[in-house]
Amino acid sequence: MRSRNLARTLPQPKAFVVLGGLWVLLATWPSASLAQLASPPAAHSGAELSAQIRDLVAGAALGNKVGLSVIDLSTHQVLASSNAAVPLNPASNMKLLTASTAMIELGPDFRMRTGLYGRIQGDAVSGGLCLKGHADPTLTSADLVLFAQRLADEGVRQVDELIVDGSYFDAQTLPPAFDEQPNEVAPFRAAVAAVSVNGNAYTLRVRPGTTDGAAGIASVDASGYFEIDNGLTTRAKGPPNVIAAHRQREDKLILTLRGTLPLGGSSLAYERRVESPLHYAGYAFIDALRALRIQVPKRVVVGPCPSDAPLIGTKLSPPMSEILTRLGKDSDNFVAEMVLKTIGAERKRKPGRSADGVTVVVEVLKRLAVPTAGLSMVNGSGLFHGNAVTSAALVAILAKLYENPSLRDDFVAHLAVGGVDGTLAHRFRSLPAPRIVRAKTGTLDDVIALSGYVLGPSPSSAIAFSFLANSVTGKHAQARDLIDHVVEAIAAYLYAPAQKATRTP
Numbered sequence: 001m002r003s004r005n006l007a008r009t010l011p012q013p014k015a016f017v018v019l020g021g022l023w024v025l026l027a028t029w030p031s032a033s034l035a036q037l038a039s040p041p042a043a044h045s046g047a048e049l050s051a052q053i054r055d056l057v058a059g060a061a062l063g064n065k066v067g068l069s070v071i072d073l074s075t076h077q078v079l080a081s082s083n084a085a086v087p088l089n090p091a092s093n094m095k096l097l098t099a100s101t102a103m104i105e106l107g108p109d110f111r112m113r114t115g116l117y118g119r120i121q122g123d124a125v126s127g128g129l130c131l132k133g134h135a136d137p138t139l140t141s142a143d144l145v146l147f148a149q150r151l152a153d154e155g156v157r158q159v160d161e162l163i164v165d166g167s168y169f170d171a172q173t174l175p176p177a178f179d180e181q182p183n184e185v186a187p188f189r190a191a192v193a194a195v196s197v198n199g200n201a202y203t204l205r206v207r208p209g210t211t212d213g214a215a216g217i218a219s220v221d222a223s224g225y226f227e228i229d230n231g232l233t234t235r236a237k238g239p240p241n242v243i244a245a246h247r248q249r250e251d252k253l254i255l256t257l258r259g260t261l262p263l264g265g266s267s268l269a270y271e272r273r274v275e276s277p278l279h280y281a282g283y284a285f286i287d288a289l290r291a292l293r294i295q296v297p298k299r300v301v302v303g304p305c306p307s308d309a310p311l312i313g314t315k316l317s318p319p320m321s322e323i324l325t326r327l328g329k330d331s332d333n334f335v336a337e338m339v340l341k342t343i344g345a346e347r348k349r350k351p352g353r354s355a356d357g358v359t360v361v362v363e364v365l366k367r368l369a370v371p372t373a374g375l376s377m378v379n380g381s382g383l384f385h386g387n388a389v390t391s392a393a394l395v396a397i398l399a400k401l402y403e404n405p406s407l408r409d410d411f412v413a414h415l416a417v418g419g420v421d422g423t424l425a426h427r428f429r430s431l432p433a434p435r436i437v438r439a440k441t442g443t444l445d446d447v448i449a450l451s452g453y454v455l456g457p458s459p460s461s462a463i464a465f466s467f468l469a470n471s472v473t474g475k476h477a478q479a480r481d482l483i484d485h486v487v488e489a490i491a492a493y494l495y496a497p498a499q500k501a502t503r504t505p
Contacts (some may be wrong), residue, residue, distance in 0.1 A: 042496035046072065046079055049493045053080040053486050060482040065470040067391035068483075070490065073402055073453075073462045080465075080486075084395075087374030087388040088468040091442030093449040094382030094389065095327045095336050099414060100397050101361045102339050105347055108321035108410040112136035112342065114195065116147045117309035123157040129296075130305035131285055132165035133195030135345070135352070136317040137326070137338040140198055141221060141284050143315050148288040150313045158295040164282040165305045168194035170351040173277055175337040180384040185246065185272045189383070190334040192341060193277035194352075197222075197284050199334050200277045206242055206257070207267035209234040216261045224298065225251075225274070225283035231258045238262055248275035251300060278302045321410040328414035328440055329422030333381035340380030354379060370396040382442060394451045394466035402453065402462060412438050415452050418487075427484060432495035433457075437487055439465075448472055448479035454487060456494040463490050 043049035057068060057080075067088050070080035090096075102110075114136050118129040131147070133139070151159075173191035181189060187201035198221075205219045216232025227249075232242065241259040248254075253275055261268075274280040282300030289296045317323060323339065326332040337354070340361075345352025347360045358377045365372050371393050378386040401411040418428030418437030428437045439452025451466035467483040 042492035043489065044493075044496055046075075046077055049489060050079050052489050054082075056482060056485050056489065057082050060478060062469055062475060062479060062482065063471055065472075066479075066482075067468040068466070068486070069391040069395040070463060070465045070486070071395050071399060073399055073464055074456075074460045076399075079463065079490075081392070084392040085371070085373070085390050087376065087390050088470045089385060089387055089444065089447050090382055090389050090394065090451075090468055091444045091447040091449050092331045092333075092382045093394060093440055093442040093451045093466070093468065094377065094387050095331065095380065096394055096397065096440050096451060097361050097365070097377065097389070098336050098340050098343075098357075098380040099324045099327050100401050100411065101343055101357075101364045102320055102324060103401065103407050103411055104364055105343055105360060106320055108319060108407065110320040112317040114139055114143070114315045116150070116312045116314070117305045118159075118312055119309060120151075120154055120156060120312070123155050125151070125156055125159045127309065128161040128163045128301075128306050129159045130163040130165055130309055131195060131281065132168075132305050133193075133281075134168045135192075135194050135196070135338050135342045136315070137196060137199070137323060137332075137335045138317050139196060139281075139315070141288065144197065144281075144285045144288040145291070146315070147285070147313055148292050148294065151289070151294060152292045154312075156294055159289065160297070161301060162282055162286060162289075162296055163301045163303055163305060164195050164278045164285075165303065166194040166278045167304055167351055168345055169341050170353045172354070175340075175381070175383075176354055176378045177384040177386045178379070187271050187273050188333050190273045191275065191277050192334065192337045193281075195281045196277045196334075196338065197281040199332075200274050200280065201271050202274055202280070204244060204255070204270045204272060205267055206232060206261060206270075208261035208263055208265050212236040212263055216257070216259075218255075218257055220255070222280055222284040222287055224286050224300075225253055225276075225280050227252050227254050229254065229256045231256070233260050234263050235260045236263050240265060240268060242268065242270070244270065244272070246272070246275070251276065251279040251302075253280075321414065324410075324414040329416045331423055331441065333383050336381035337379060365393070365397065368397070368400045370400065384444070389468075391451070391466035391468050394468075395464050398451065398453065398464040398466070402464065412453065412455075415439055416441065427480075428487065428491075431488065431491045433491075436491060436494075439487075442468075443476070446471055446473040448476055448483070450480075450483045450487075454490045454494060461494060463494065465490065 067083040069084040114133045118125040190200040214234045243258045245256045326335040340357035341352040344356030348356035376388040415438040416422030416424035418424045423441040436455045442449030448469045454463045469479040472479045
């Protein structure tokens with residue numbers, strides 16, 4: 001997930017060695033060679049694999065808050081089950097429920113749209129120029145430049161009022177549970193709104209002045225949204241020390257800067273979340289309009305578009321199948337929360353609410369006979385606490401999506417590929433075949449999770465797995481090591497020479 005800063009830097013335990021980037025617990029296999037630890041022997045039957053996984057779990061000794069479920073999708077045989085019915089915090093594995101519901105309810109081809117409305121009269125837009133959004137999480141400043149260019153091409157030189165319409169969503173911009181870290185300003189905790197630009201994050205750029213004692217220089221995009229109290233100072237030497245605090249006041253973000261920058265030092269950039277996405281989008285659009293010499297008021301109005309305003313232009317998002325790759329591969333919390341509220345808006349009511357999106361997720365799970373006992377879903381990203389699900393439920397929804405021929409390819413494609421991309425780029429690089437692990441990671445201070453598929457030699461020979469480890473603060477490496485060895489054992493089983501001839505095609 002984007003909350004990489006939640007992970008701790010772990011010291012090297014004395015009982016471990018480093019092998020291929022993984023912590024290997026020597027006590028688990030006291031008589032095994034290092035080569036055997038890196039490449040577990042292949043099981044030649046489901047029973048052998050089950051025993052091997054059972055031994056791995058027991059040897060890891062991570063406690064009773066570790067849930068594991070492994071199912072052979074060709075036979076529906078349960079190959080491993082340990083605390084599989086115990087509800088646990090899934091961290092970003094909660095995104096699997098958000099993504100699967102989006103696939104099922106909205107479809108891989110669903111697109112969000114952003115519309116520009118206004119009445120062009122001569123060289124002016126009168127009665128208000130309105131930017132109305134339907135939750136496109138990919139909208140950027142570059143798209144606003146294209147809207148501005150469209151107006152310039154029509155000969156527009158002035159706009160009497162700029163309106164941003166975010167009525168497709170409710171007014172709650174901070175997703176549920178995100179207030180657990182109220183002072184965190186990193187973009188992984190971004191707000192959501194029906195009109196959201198640049199992932200509702202801004203970049204603060206600072207650089208030293210030209211002489212010792214001179215004021216530091218600070219800049220931001222969408223400058224009209226900010227009031228900068230710049231107390232940065234240039235010093236002849238020393239490391240940079242930048243302290244930035246911000247707070248929302250009406251339609252402005254008050255940005256207070258203090259600290260020092262070394263003379264002749266490089267410019268620095270900090271990515272931070274915005275507090276009022278609709279105002280930020282409006283001021284970013286003002287920048288785009290003014291860059292083309294279109295006169296526009298200094299203030300942004302947040303409210304509904306005029307009912308009689310004609311459509312000037314539309315921007316469509318990529319299809320849902322592409323948007324979901326940001327969940328599965330990059331674990332983007334902002335996109336997950338945007339998608340969840342969109343599900344609520346499209347399947348329940350407008351304005352879209354997170355709670356309505358959750359209701360739809362639960363309805364889908366029940367319709368598919370996925371176990372929901374103990375399920376608690378407060379948001380779509382799995383960030384922070386309050387979410388709970390069983391590994392059995394996650395494996396069940398993975399199986400349902402894999403068995404759906406119209407959704408399988410897109411759903412599998414949205415997940416990170418082991419050893420190739422996303423959050424799994426540096427894991428699972430030494431398997432019997434490349435690109436066979438497709439999975440979603442999850443990390444919080446006390447959670448390590450991994451759920452997905454190991455793909456066999458044929459489409460019918462695949463195994464779904466879900467691993468949820470809670471109360472593992474200080475034991476992240478051991479937990480990752482355990483599930484990595486489980487996945488390696490599954491891969492060896494699927495590609496064992498004897499198995500190729502005997503498994504169901």
